[in-house]
Amino acid sequence: MSITTLFENYSEFRHRHPDGDVPHNPYKWAMAIDLDACSGCNACAVACYAENNLPVVGREKFANGQVMHWMRIERYWDHDGSEFPERGARYLPMLCQQCEAAPCETVCPVGATNHTPDGLNSQIYNRCIGSRYCSSNCPYKVRYFNWWDYPSTDNVWPAEMNMQLNPDVTVRGKGVMEKCTFCIQRIRGAESDAKTQGRLVRDDGELQTACQQACPTSAISFGNLVDPESRVHKQWMAQQVELNKHEQAKDEEPGGSDLRGYRVYEWLAPYPSIMYLERVRETEI
Amino acid sequence: MKDIREDIAWAKINTDVLKSLENPRKLYWVILFIAVAVFGVGVGCEVYQYNMGLGVGNFDNPHMWGLYIATFIFWIGMSHSGTLLSAILHIMHADWRKPIYRFAEAMTTFSLMTAGLFVAVHLGRIWQIYFALPYPNMRQVWPNFQSPLLWDAMAIFTYLSSSILFLYVGMIPDLAICRDNMHSGWRKKLYAVLSLGWEGTDRQWRNFRMTYLTIACFLIPLAVSVHSIVSTDFAASQQPGWHITSFPPYFVAGALYSGCAAIITLFIILRYVFKFEEYMTKSILKKVARLTFAIAMVWTYLKWVEFAQAWFGHNAHDQHLLIEKATGTYAPFWWMMNFCASVVPFMLVFKRFQTNIPVLFAVSLLLNLGMWLERFMIVAPTFADGFYPWTWDHNQWPSLVQWGIVFGSFGWFAILFMLFCKIFPSVSMYEVKEMVYHRSLETKKLQALQAAGELAAAGKGAH
Numbered sequence: 001m002s003i004t005t006l007f008e009n010y011s012e013f014r015h016r017h018p019d020g021d022v023p024h025n026p027y028k029w030a031m032a033i034d035l036d037a038c039s040g041c042n043a044c045a046v047a048c049y050a051e052n053n054l055p056v057v058g059r060e061k062f063a064n065g066q067v068m069h070w071m072r073i074e075r076y077w078d079h080d081g082s083e084f085p086e087r088g089a090r091y092l093p094m095l096c097q098q099c100e101a102a103p104c105e106t107v108c109p110v111g112a113t114n115h116t117p118d119g120l121n122s123q124i125y126n127r128c129i130g131s132r133y134c135s136s137n138c139p140y141k142v143r144y145f146n147w148w149d150y151p152s153t154d155n156v157w158p159a160e161m162n163m164q165l166n167p168d169v170t171v172r173g174k175g176v177m178e179k180c181t182f183c184i185q186r187i188r189g190a191e192s193d194a195k196t197q198g199r200l201v202r203d204d205g206e207l208q209t210a211c212q213q214a215c216p217t218s219a220i221s222f223g224n225l226v227d228p229e230s231r232v233h234k235q236w237m238a239q240q241v242e243l244n245k246h247e248q249a250k251d252e253e254p255g256g257s258d259l260r261g262y263r264v265y266e267w268l269a270p271y272p273s274i275m276y277l278e279r280v281r282e283t284e285i
Numbered sequence: 286m287k288d289i290r291e292d293i294a295w296a297k298i299n300t301d302v303l304k305s306l307e308n309p310r311k312l313y314w315v316i317l318f319i320a321v322a323v324f325g326v327g328v329g330c331e332v333y334q335y336n337m338g339l340g341v342g343n344f345d346n347p348h349m350w351g352l353y354i355a356t357f358i359f360w361i362g363m364s365h366s367g368t369l370l371s372a373i374l375h376i377m378h379a380d381w382r383k384p385i386y387r388f389a390e391a392m393t394t395f396s397l398m399t400a401g402l403f404v405a406v407h408l409g410r411i412w413q414i415y416f417a418l419p420y421p422n423m424r425q426v427w428p429n430f431q432s433p434l435l436w437d438a439m440a441i442f443t444y445l446s447s448s449i450l451f452l453y454v455g456m457i458p459d460l461a462i463c464r465d466n467m468h469s470g471w472r473k474k475l476y477a478v479l480s481l482g483w484e485g486t487d488r489q490w491r492n493f494r495m496t497y498l499t500i501a502c503f504l505i506p507l508a509v510s511v512h513s514i515v516s517t518d519f520a521a522s523q524q525p526g527w528h529i530t531s532f533p534p535y536f537v538a539g540a541l542y543s544g545c546a547a548i549i550t551l552f553i554i555l556r557y558v559f560k561f562e563e564y565m566t567k568s569i570l571k572k573v574a575r576l577t578f579a580i581a582m583v584w585t586y587l588k589w590v591e592f593a594q595a596w597f598g599h600n601a602h603d604q605h606l607l608i609e610k611a612t613g614t615y616a617p618f619w620w621m622m623n624f625c626a627s628v629v630p631f632m633l634v635f636k637r638f639q640t641n642i643p644v645l646f647a648v649s650l651l652l653n654l655g656m657w658l659e660r661f662m663i664v665a666p667t668f669a670d671g672f673y674p675w676t677w678d679h680n681q682w683p684s685l686v687q688w689g690i691v692f693g694s695f696g697w698f699a700i701l702f703m704l705f706c707k708i709f710p711s712v713s714m715y716e717v718k719e720m721v722y723h724r725s726l727e728t729k730k731l732q733a734l735q736a737a738g739e740l741a742a743a744g745k746g747a748h
Contacts, residue, residue, distance in 0.1 A: 141676050
């Protein structure tokens with residue numbers, strides 16, 4: 001328990017990515033979501049439930065807002081006066097944005113949420129005391145709290161159902177915060193495989209998040225932003241979106257731009273790791 | 286109207302105050318029983334919540350904090366006026382505080398203890414609460430010093446321990462009086478231990494004065510910092526309605542305000558129950574009422590600063606939130622808050638109300654209701670109408686479990702306060718004696734001056 005560890009921990013788990021132009025690490029995991037491709041089918045959300053042992057809370061708790069979907073499809077109705085069958089809607093898949101300067105990280109009293117060297121916003125369940133300050137300060141409200149004891153008291157996975165649980169992911173007890181991890185169990189697996197073979201993780205589908213894997217329209221791409229060959233990197237480059245800026249080329253161009261890439265609530269400067277590609281609507285063409 | 290009668294005999298002060306420590310009436314036990322029952326409701330709710338998880342409080346995704354944090358701020362705020370009376374006014378030599386500061390200081394300590402409970406009750410994993418403290422551990426894990434919640438924990442611990450020390454040190458001469466006047470029994474033994482062999486020698490008095498002054502000076506910056514730090518829970522976050530620069534002074538003013546209102550409430554109760562009319566005079570009550578009004582106006586001004594900042598800040602989210610507060614789901618509470626905390630205090634402008642006990646009692650309760658609502662209006666609407674539109678679709682109201690725990694906290698406070706009043710003198714005997722002495726000296730001086738003036742006018746002066 002020395003002061004040195006305090007400062008070491010601080011510098012290690014509060015850095016931003018990249019630092020200057022130099023990445024800390026061969027990896028920086030990031031995502032790009034094409035809203036034009038998203039059909040709002042919710043397959044990503046279902047895949048996330050299966051992969052990450054999310055409890056299905058039931059109708060009553062869902063109505064109470066206590067649902068635990070790390071990946072959610074938000075639906076925003078058009079306000080053009082038309083009624084339901086004709087009425088258009090936009091979909092926004094929303095998950096933890098893995099911010100580089102995450103508002104949630106600084107406010108946790110016990111340091112249960114930190115930044116990993118490969119650019120993930122991690123959550124340590126064992127350390128969490130449930131003050132819920134992280135969620136209060138999250139601009140996207142993508143952190144989900146275990147209001148109930150889902151594994152035992154609520155018995156979400158009764159005897160025959162618990163065989164479906166993913167053995168690579170812990171089951172969370174009551175009173176801790178949880179959120180999208182970018183499927184950290186898959187990331188760690190791929191990273192360590194690559195390490196034993198003396199290479200970096202390839203961008204050929206070796207590593208996919210559950211939501212990406214399940215998306216029928218390939219709206220989600222995920223990969224290493226540092227790797228110039230990765231699809232994510234190319235998408236970010238094509239849209240001229242830069243990780244450490246809080247205003248992108250798209251907004252800077254006067255009179256609109258052909259670029260589609262943006263990040264949600266960029267002006268708050270949390271530097272999110274997920275770029276969205278704006279939907280191109282018929283009316284706007 | 287004088288703050289205190291100048292010809293009260295010192296022995297009478299002793300007997301009057303010690304009378305309050307005698308065996309309580311039946312009514313005392315009835316009220317204490319009710320307080321215990323109220324506290325029991327809170328404990329029951331907490332046990333249920335502990336077993337089931339926080340879901341029983343009806344929290345949900347955007348509505349992460351409910352009544353617990355609001356009530357936590359309320360109790361922390363209430364603690365500030367004890368320090369105002371006992372430390373700040375001590376340094377400013379305002380001697381009218383002397384008969385009333387003891388119970389105010391006790392209120393400080395007990396409301397801090399109540400606030401501390403809410404920190405624990407609020408947590409999802411209350412059994413891991415010690416993680417928030419920098420305790421030595423093998424894995425070299427530190428808490429996160431960037432977090433305002435950690436500053437909170439530290440500030441409250443410091444303030445609580447210093448308040449207890451201040452309350453105790455200020456009581457030593459009185460404990461000696463109790464020791465010397467009590468029949469033998471466990472209480473005499475207690476006073477004998479606690480009074481640390483006080484004999485009232487010159488040397489003891491000198492050391493005592495020095496110590497008391499030192500702790501008072503130490504406590505004043507603490508009192509200001511504690512509520513400033515509580516305000517950073519909000520001001521240091523990024524959310525609309527919270528991320529406001531003027532929050533620290535606003536919170537401190539609000540704290541002093543609700544504290545002063547609580548002092549009026551307890552003042553009136555103690556005055557009536559212990560028949561302390563001789564010491565807790567209407568003249569002092571008038572001064573407290575005026576002080577409350579002044580602080581109410583400071584608070585109202587700072588509240589308008591907050592609104593102005595949201596309105597003229599050209600931040601769409603802040604403006605949206607302000608409009609929602611005034612017209613949305615929370616509008617009844619918001620308007621009631623404004624009425625209770627900014628309009629009702631104008632009652633205190635009128636001289637006839639400044640000494641009218643039933644009116645003051647009602648007003649003080651209304652002010653504190655307003656201040657509780659104010660805390661609720663800081664915490665809740667930001668969750669309901671924060672940044673993210675997806676979270677605007679529903680409201681979530683606190684369940685009976687939350688209300689039960691809030692209700693129980695008043696029982697806890699009442700238990701502590703009632704026990705204190707029966708075990709320790711709630712009026713400072715030695716300081717009232719000082720006050721009487723100083724006031725009578727002043728009067729004598731004044732009379733002498735007048736007499737001299739008359740003599741001089743009659744041409745019979747010494748010169």
